[in-house]
Amino acid sequence: MTEGLPVPSAGLAGISSLTMDPECSQLLPALCAVLADPRQPMADDTCLEKLLDWFKTITEAGSSLLLLQENPCLVELLCHMLKPQDLSSRVLSFSLRLTGVLAAQEDCFQYLQQGELLPKLFGEAGPLGGAAWTSPAVRSGWIQGLRSLAQHPSALHFLAHCGAVDTIFSLQEDSSLFVASAAGQLLVHILGLSMQGPAGGPPSLQAGDWPACAQKIVGHIEESLRATATPQITQALNVLTTTFGHYHDPWTQVLWVQLSPLVAGLLEKDPVPAAHSLVDLLLSVARCAGRYRGRLHDGGHAPPLQGGLRGAPVPEPGPPGAAAAPAPAPLPLASGAPAGGRSDPAAAVRGLSKAGLRHGAPPLHAPAGLRAGPAGGPRFPGGAVGRDRPPRAGDAGVRCPSGVSQEPRLQPHALLCLLQVLKKAFQATFRWLLSSPKTPGCWDLDPHALLFLRDLLPVLQKRLCSPCWEVRDSSLEFLTQMARHWGGQAGFRHALLASEVPKLTEQLLRDPESYVRASAVTAMGQLSSQGLCFPPAGPEHHGGQQKSLLVELLHILSTDSEGFPRRAVMQVFTQWLRDSHADVAGDTEQFVAGVLQVASQDLDWEVRAQGLELALVFLEQTLGQPRSHCPHAVTPPVEAPVGPLAQALQPLCRVRLFDFAFRALFDCDRPVAQKSCDLLLFLRAKTASSSGLQESRSSPDVASVEAALQRWQAGDQAQPLGDLEPEVVLAVLRSLDLEGLRGALAESSDHVEKSPQSLLQDMLATVGVLGENEADCY
Structure with missing residues (x-):
């Protein structure tokens, strides 16, 4: 045991004395020794990921402190990371993430703090000043470790005093786009954790009384919104978009009232900076407003999220394709609001649509579904049509997400039942359309099915605007199935292109939920392959919208902080290449070279x-x-x-x-x-x-x-x-x-026998610590 860290007390009442199999406990010290030795090649990140997942499973089921008590080699491994040596960036990244997983429990956090381990790993005296910090994997591991660690009040106090928040600010401008995006996501998480309130109580609705971390983050956002550089403005808008996408409590109303004048100021600039990010923020605020309205009758005491943007009333936007106004239009007021009063963010979106975002963003029309809807419900692992989603880290069964009101309008089991009913309805609809009688000599849907389809698409539009991410996700997968089977049929194409479904699907590429973004990528890829992304353009604009989709997907591949959307983009690009998609066939070499450069x-x-x-x-x-x-x-x-x-x-x-x-x-x-x-x-x-x-x-x-x-x-x-x-x-x-x-x-058989013991044996056998007969190999 390293000096400065006390041995945890042996007696922890009420907790099982074992946290892992005895066989694994016997193998773990040798593995920790291998990980701590820079001379030993530990070249398989897949094994390190599986090892980390195993530790997550153990800590979710029991005590992190007990895990360290029974396996002091883990503490020795973490302390070894502090020594000046030629460390493997992969092992250091793994150790940072493991530390965050262990310190997510407050008693284990306090224990690791006693030996100053956490400040030395995550503070200014840690990897930040060393050569290892030049590796994006280390910076990413640092962020992910803090993300796991930031779960309790002690962690907030630590973040406020160790300089980590300032480092996160700087990482928003990191040369690795993945690191930069993850830094923004971490700021959102810290802000939400700060605003949970002391001891679980309601947070103060006076911004001046907010916790130190929250005030620091909001102050940084305000400073960024006032900046002249577009990247800084974009970073701030993206943080706010994700914040309003994930949190819907009264403090978000106060945050919007405080920041909306700065947002309105961006709309008055010529050209409008970060126009796409600005639209995404207003859409996120509009969704949040719809959720909050659903809970006002519960006695909410914060001002509604309609407030913040001022301006003179303007006419409602015309139909899609209407000519943009020659000059920027003032932001419209909410319906019935007096002149000079507060306006609805959704109305601001309509104003942006009217103005057309003449400086780089396409016209955008926010359907009613984006401005209203049921209150946000709990989050579930799964909820997709045709495949299961892996549970997110920290999702244990059915529970409310952090920051969402713990008083849902529906009981969790009731909402789960409704989600299952929706999925079954999608599946039954799809099967019914498949079995509908065909006219002899015609591959199109029969007239009754087309009538049904015209009534179905408006319903699908509403589901794509649902506040519940599982509903949006399942709706996108249903759309993908329909487009795959009937995308070439005239009746289906006419009905789909006459609806708002393609435009809404494109908007969901920027959804706050990564699963939804991945499904939107798949859906847009399928629609694009069949020319169903947008209404047909004139000859002078042939392929223009399609090309913008290619650019957007490349942007997702380069910047999205979550793996699911990036994997979906690669699958779409591979299929486009197989099918000689129009944009790919135009310059195949340039397309392949660009994608491989990013993917590598x-x-x-x-x-x-x-x-x-x-x-x-x-x-x-x-x-x-x-x-x-x-x-x-x-x-x-x-x-x-x-x-x-x-x-x-x-x-x-x-x-x-x-x-x-x-x-x-x-x-x-x-x-x-x-x-x-x-x-x-x-x-x-x-x-x-x-x-x-x-x-x-x-x-x-x-x-x-x-x-x-x-x-x-x-x-x-x-x-x-x-x-x-x-x-x-x-x-x-x-x-x-x-x-x-x-x-x-x-030779490794861990993919065949997926047990922790097999994993540890394979990792040790790789570096020759175990004999051939001891490894579970074939």
């Missing part, structure tokens, strides 16, 4: 693996021969002369496909490395007969690439390969023992 830097291994799938599709299309369905099947050699083969490989070199694939070959996540191995084996089998290129083995370029790959394998992947010639690529391919690497990658 993603922190989510599933995004990187999907990037390899997209690369494989491009490789097949370029070389003109699809691979076998079996990933390990050997494709017969292709009889191709050297010249044409080298020419065929040029596009693969231009999009930097091999830089991505070779880097993925040594990826710290086993599934990514396996997929890269399959891709390179497929390419090598296709080019096996081109023996004339073997003469390039002695080239200096080949030696340089092989040396770079050796550095990558050792963990130093900072230097890219640069431009490669086909002859060099093929020579390097033949020098690699891809079969041996594939066999080594297949």
Whole structure:
């Protein structure tokens, strides 16, 4: 045990004496020793993620303090991270996240505080000043650790005095877009936690009496809204959008009244800065207003969320496509409000729609469903049509989200039943439409089904505007199913394009809930593939709206802090490439190069693996021969002369496909490395007969690439390969023992027997701590 940290008391009444299996407890000290040793290669982030998930499961079921009491090697591992040494960025990131998971319980937080461990890990004296801080993985782990830790009043006091909030402010401008986005999400969480009130009581509705953390965050937002730089304004607007999307208590009304004059000031600028983010904020405020109105009869004492934006009344916006006014229109007042009174945020959205956001944002029309609706209910894991959602971290069964009123209008089990009824209704509707009789010689829906569809779409519009994220998510999946089956039929296309459904779906790409954003990405990808995103444009604007969707999806892939939307974007892009989508076919090389560049830097291994799938599709299309369905099947050699083969490989070199694939070959996540191995084996089998290129083995370029790959394998992947010639690529391919690497990658059996003991054994066997017979391998 490290000096300064007392041994936890042995007697904790009422708690089981064991927090994990005895076999795992015996293996854990050896694993902690391996993690703490910078000389030991711990190269598989998948295992570290599983290990962290296991610790989360243990702490959710019992005491974190008891876990440390029975396994002091965990504290020794965390304390070892404080020593000046050449630490692995992956292990340091894991340790920061583990510390946050343990300190989420207040008694364990107090114990870790006694030895000054938390300030040394998360304060100014921690990794912030070290070389490890240059790694985005460490900065991301720092943020995620604080996100887990910030669950109780002691954590708030710690955050207010250790300088962490100022660091989070600076990380909003981080060079890694994922880190920057996660920093903004963390600010929202800290603000919501601060406003839960002392000892669970109601928070003060006087902004001057708010806790120190809350005042500091709000002050930073105000300063950013007054800034002249658009990125600072965008950061502040995004934080506010997420805040109003997640929290709907009276303090949000006070926050809006305080900040709305600054928001109104942005609308008066020419051009309007951060126009898209401004629209997203007003839509989020409008949804929040609808939820709050539903609880006013319960005796709420805060002013309604209608307040804040002032202006002179203007006519209601015309139909979609109406010409924008020649000058910025003043913000409209809420219906019935006197001149100079407070206005409805939804009316502000309508005003923006009337003005057309002439300085960069498309016209936007907020349907009634965005301005009203039932009170926000509890959050559920799941709620999707056709597939189950994994539960979010911290979601235990059915409960109210942090910051939402604990007095829902419906009991949780009743709301769950209604959600199930909605899902069943969607499924029954879909099956009924599938079974509707077809007119002979026509693939379109029959007249009765089309009449039903015209009545169904307005209902679907309301569901897409529901305050309940599970309803929005299930509605998007239902829309995707319908578009996939009937997107090519004239009747369906006419009815859908005459509705607001495509426009609402596009707006949900910026939903506060990551599951909804992912489903919106899938739905928009399907609609776009069939030309159903927007009403048909004139010849002079052909493809203009479609191109804007491609840009928006690339933005999500580059900036979204959650993995689900980014994975959905990669799946859509891969399908677009397979289907020769119009925007992809226009400049396929530029599209593939851009997507691979972003995907290669993603922190989510599933995004990187999907990037390899997209690369494989491009490789097949370029070389003109699809691979076998079996990933390990050997494709017969292709009889191709050297010249044409080298020419065929040029596009693969231009999009930097091999830089991505070779880097993925040594990826710290086993599934990514396996997929890269399959891709390179497929390419090598296709080019096996081109023996004339073997003469390039002695080239200096080949030696340089092989040396770079050796550095990558050792963990130093900072230097890219640069431009490669086909002859060099093929020579390097033949020098690699891809079969041996594939066999080594297949040796872990944790994916077969998913037990903690198997995981620990596999991690120890990887570095040779366990003998061959002790590892659960095959």
